[in-house]
Amino acid sequence: MRKHFLLLFLLASxxxxxxxxxxxxxxDSIAFVNALWQTDTMDxxxxxxxxxxxxxxxxxxxxxxxxxxxxxxxLQLTFASDTLLTRTSEFAQRAQALAAINGSFxxxxxxxxxxxxxxxxxxxxxxxxxxxxxxxKYYQNATIRLLRNGHPRFVIPDSNRTAEYDMPDSNVMTAGxxxxxxxxxVPQRLDRKFVYARHNxxxxxxxxxxxxxxxxxxxxxxxxxxxxxLPELTRTMRWLGCTEAANLDGGGSSTxxxxxxxxxxxxxxxxxxxxxxxEWGQRPVANxxxxxxxxxxxxxxxxxxxxxxxxxxxxxxxx
Numbered sequence: 001m002r003k004h005f006l007l008l009f010l011l012a013s014x015x016x017x018x019x020x021x022x023x024x025x026x027x028d029s030i031a032f033v034n035a036l037w038q039t040d041t042m043d044x045x046x047x048x049x050x051x052x053x054x055x056x057x058x059x060x061x062x063x064x065x066x067x068x069x070x071x072x073x074x075l076q077l078t079f080a081s082d083t084l085l086t087r088t089s090e091f092a093q094r095a096q097a098l099a100a101i102n103g104s105f106x107x108x109x110x111x112x113x114x115x116x117x118x119x120x121x122x123x124x125x126x127x128x129x130x131x132x133x134x135x136x137k138y139y140q141n142a143t144i145r146l147l148r149n150g151h152p153r154f155v156i157p158d159s160n161r162t163a164e165y166d167m168p169d170s171n172v173m174t175a176g177x178x179x180x181x182x183x184x185x186v187p188q189r190l191d192r193k194f195v196y197a198r199h200n201x202x203x204x205x206x207x208x209x210x211x212x213x214x215x216x217x218x219x220x221x222x223x224x225x226x227x228x229x230l231p232e233l234t235r236t237m238r239w240l241g242c243t244e245a246a247n248l249d250g251g252g253s254s255t256x257x258x259x260x261x262x263x264x265x266x267x268x269x270x271x272x273x274x275x276x277x278x279e280w281g282q283r284p285v286a287n288x289x290x291x292x293x294x295x296x297x298x299x300x301x302x303x304x305x306x307x308x309x310x311x312x313x314x315x316x317x318x319x
Contacts, residue, residue, distance in 0.1 A: 025235065028057040032239045043098055044075040045291065047258055049268065051224070060198070060226040063218040065256045065269045066240060067099055069291065071210035076150020078290050079103065079119045079171050085111045085284035088255040089265055097290035100257040101202055101214050104175040105139055105249045106286035113286050115140050116164040116174040124287070127161045127174060135159045138189060142176035142246035144204065145169040150294070152204065152212065154244045156181055173287070179203065179234040180245040188230050198227040200254035200272055204289065205242030213242055214289070216256040220272040252283040 031052070040047045045067055052062040069075050075098065080091040085106075092100035104115045106125075113125025114137075130137045136159060143155040145167055156178050157163040164172055177195075178186045188195045200219035206212060215237065219227020228236065230247060237245035252273040261268050267279040274281035 028235070029239055031056050032236070042258065044073045044293065045069045045099065047099075047268070053224075058226075058228070058232050060228075061222075061224055062228065063225040063270065064236065065216045065218075067101075067212075067214040067256070067258075067291065069212040069214075075291055075293055077146055077152060077212065078150060078292050079117070079146070079173055079287060080290050081113070081117060081119050081124050081287040083111065085286060086288075087282045087284050088288045089257045089267060089282060091288040092257045092259065092266075092290055095290050095292060096259075097257075097292050098259050099214070099291040100255075100288050101204075101216060102249055102253045102255045102285045103287035103289050104173050111286055115176075116143070116172060117287060118164070118170065118172040119287075121170040127164075129161060134161065136161045138192065139176045139194070139247070140174050142174065142178035143167070144173045144175070144246060146171035150292075151210070152206065154178065154181065154206065154246055156186070173289070175246055175248045177230065178246050179230065179237055180205065180242055183208075183243040185234055185238070188234075190231075195230045198229055198232075199250050200227050200252065201230075201233045201250040202248040202254045202256075203233055203237055203245055204248060205237045205240065205245035207241045208243050211241070213237070213240055213245075214256070214291075215240070216254050216269045218254070218270045218272070220251075221270065221277050224277050225270070248289075249285065252281070253285050255282055255285075 035050045037048045037050045048066040050064055055061060080095060088100050088102045104113060104117060106113050114128040115125060116127050117125040127136050127140045141156055143157050143164060145153045145155060146169060147153060164174060190196050198219060201217040203215045217228050218225035255271050256269045257266050258268050259266055263279045265279060270277050271281040273283040
């Protein structure tokens with residue numbers, strides 16, 4: 001009888017906590033959606049940002065930066081890497097990118113990637129095994145494939161640490177964990193501090209209509225922005241309309257660059273490596289994700305003029 005009562009008590013307590021949590025997150029989502037986001041129309045994309053103060057969401061302060069590349073934009077993503085640790089802004093400037101965020105995880109001592117990375121067909125990094133397993137680590141279970149048009153596709157690879165080798169794409173980046181996949185939340189391991197602790201976060205996502213979403217959440221500055229846990233980041237990506245989303249390297253690496261932004265160095269967030277609330281705390285990283293406009297191919301008009309002109313005939317071909 002006592003065990004039966006205890007079980008009922010635990011079930012009731014769990015249900016009450018779930019209802020309370022649901023009510024809190026509902027209030028958070030309302031505050032998120034109704035916030036007066038500052039939106040700037042850039043060259044082919046939107047930049048949105050908002051500073052949630054007075055513990056408006058998740059009982060915390062948050063500064064969130066969002067880049068949205070709408071379907072139909074001629075912009076595309078590309079990966080950049082170097083053998084030397086390089087600031088995200090420098091990666092962007094070298095490639096004359098319009099915008100950029102930091103990429104995947106790396107060894108801060110050696111600068112080598114610790115996740116699979118292939119850039120323009122060249123293998124840059126492999127998945128480093130865990131200390132207690134030959135399989136992939138927890139932050140290696142989200143793979144971003146860039147199609148030929150520079151648009152991302154997301155894959156949750158199997159536990160085989162070398163699964164990415166079978167992917168035919170020229171540009172492949174593994175990070176993780178996956179946050180959203182095919183419209184559903186991906187369960188997270190809450191026994192890991194990496195998951196439940198609040199940090200600066202960087203993420204990439206897709207909306208159902210093909211809109212590409214890049215997000216940087218500032219952190220490690222209690223007065224201005226606490227940072228997010230991965231469950232909080234997952235909710236944020238869903239509130240932004242994403243049905244697919246992956247976590248990237250975070251902490252002091254989290255950086256968002258927009259070319260020409262009036263901040264002194266085109267950094268729009270507050271990287272935390274200098275311990276100050278400004279744009280000058282960039283951490284050198286091993287790789288980055290860039291937003292670029294592909295160069296137009298020039299057509300030889302003289303050769304076109306020599307080609308026979310098409311006949312004015314009907315056709316029943318369908319596109």
